[in-house]
Amino acid sequence: xxxxxxxxxxxxxxxxxxxxxxxxxxxxxxxxxxxxxxxxxxxxxxxxxxxxxxxxxxxxxxxxxxxxxxxxxxxxxxxxxxxxxxxxxxxxxxxxxxxxxxxxxxxxxxxxxxxxxxxxxxxxxxxxxxxxxxxxxxxxxxxxxxxxxxxxxxxxxxxxxxxxxxxxxxxxxxxxxxxxxxxxxxxxxxxxxxxxxxxxxxxxxxxxxxxxxxxxxxxx
Amino acid sequence: xxxxxxxxxxxxxxxxxxxxxxxxxxxxxxxxxxxxxxxxxxxxxxxxxxxxxxxxxxxxxxxxxxxxxxxxxxxxxxxxxxxxxxxxxxxxxxxxxxxxxxxxxxxxxxxxxxxxxxxxxxxxxxxxxxxxxxxxxxxxxxxxxxxxxxxxxxxxxxxxxxxxxxxxxx
Numbered sequence: 001x002x003x004x005x006x007x008x009x010x011x012x013x014x015x016x017x018x019x020x021x022x023x024x025x026x027x028x029x030x031x032x033x034x035x036x037x038x039x040x041x042x043x044x045x046x047x048x049x050x051x052x053x054x055x056x057x058x059x060x061x062x063x064x065x066x067x068x069x070x071x072x073x074x075x076x077x078x079x080x081x082x083x084x085x086x087x088x089x090x091x092x093x094x095x096x097x098x099x100x101x102x103x104x105x106x107x108x109x110x111x112x113x114x115x116x117x118x119x120x121x122x123x124x125x126x127x128x129x130x131x132x133x134x135x136x137x138x139x140x141x142x143x144x145x146x147x148x149x150x151x152x153x154x155x156x157x158x159x160x161x162x163x164x165x166x167x168x169x170x171x172x173x174x175x176x177x178x179x180x181x182x183x184x185x186x187x188x189x190x191x192x193x194x195x196x197x198x199x200x201x202x203x204x205x206x207x208x209x210x211x212x213x214x215x216x217x218x219x220x
Numbered sequence: 221x222x223x224x225x226x227x228x229x230x231x232x233x234x235x236x237x238x239x240x241x242x243x244x245x246x247x248x249x250x251x252x253x254x255x256x257x258x259x260x261x262x263x264x265x266x267x268x269x270x271x272x273x274x275x276x277x278x279x280x281x282x283x284x285x286x287x288x289x290x291x292x293x294x295x296x297x298x299x300x301x302x303x304x305x306x307x308x309x310x311x312x313x314x315x316x317x318x319x320x321x322x323x324x325x326x327x328x329x330x331x332x333x334x335x336x337x338x339x340x341x342x343x344x345x346x347x348x349x350x351x352x353x354x355x356x357x358x359x360x361x362x363x364x365x366x367x368x369x370x371x372x373x374x375x376x377x378x379x380x381x382x383x384x385x386x387x388x389x390x
Contacts, residue, residue, distance in 0.1 A: 012374045020355070044390045045381040049349035052330050055323045056350060058239040066257045067231065073261055074268075092269060 011039055015046070025050070227267055230276050231260060237278075237351045238285055244346055245289055247331040259288050278353070279361045333383045341376035344369060 018028050025047050032039045238259055243252040262284055334342045343362060347353045355366045384390045
């Protein structure tokens, strides 16, 4: 069975080669007279296909008609795009010109590299500036924190500086500094009161000493 | 060679090839005309733009034909054989009934038979027997070796023979 199939494959291949060489089906039939039985259906199939060539032939005049329609379409297309610069066409022409150059590989590669380097440089410098701004902000935040003495006010300053926007931050900073100033003024007043009390106590002890010196206990 | 001359030569050389190829794939004559027109208009536009001058080959042409056919089948879905038969019948009743009847019946038969083959087999059969292209040309279009094309032809003919026996044509 396998041998038959292989034989049939070989016959088909030979038939196809003969067809390529320009032999007709009837001529091939004569050449394969011994294998007439095996080859009959194959030759009929090939004949069926070859007959299609004539059936599928385009009708007379259709080629000219289609060409006329293409010409009309092309004119419409031309009118529609007349006076309009096409970005696609421009870029396409540029690419075509570039591809015509002898260094068509090196130039695009260099161009891409250049764009990459430029992008990298701008990106890096942007990052540097951003880092600087962040560092300055941190420094100002730290200096503000150090000027405040009370721990509760410290927390409120840090929290407000981190969360609010710049305008709000400015307002909040004003409010907080005025409250700090008020606090420090009250602290100064308290300190003055303490000093007064100390002075008074000192004055009292001096009075007691003077009194002790002026009275002789032996007299009593 | 100037662009109009190039296009004209290309059109003359391949018009019938494209027409037959599309007709055997679609099975409808009036649809075939539209598709062929679309194919050659696309080539014209590309030629005008300047991106087809170096590629005006059979391989390039069939690439465009295949794209246009894919678009067509996406839009219309594949028509069933019965539908094709009905359209063919209606067309044949309009004019030259007896002359066209045999042609249309054979067209219907080849379209349905080719649909049962694999993609490669169908392409090779259409190009080889319906379009009379050489194995070398087919190999270039399908990006295969000539030996591959010969093997595909062999298998395709055997498969087609079995289909035609089933359809009681042989």
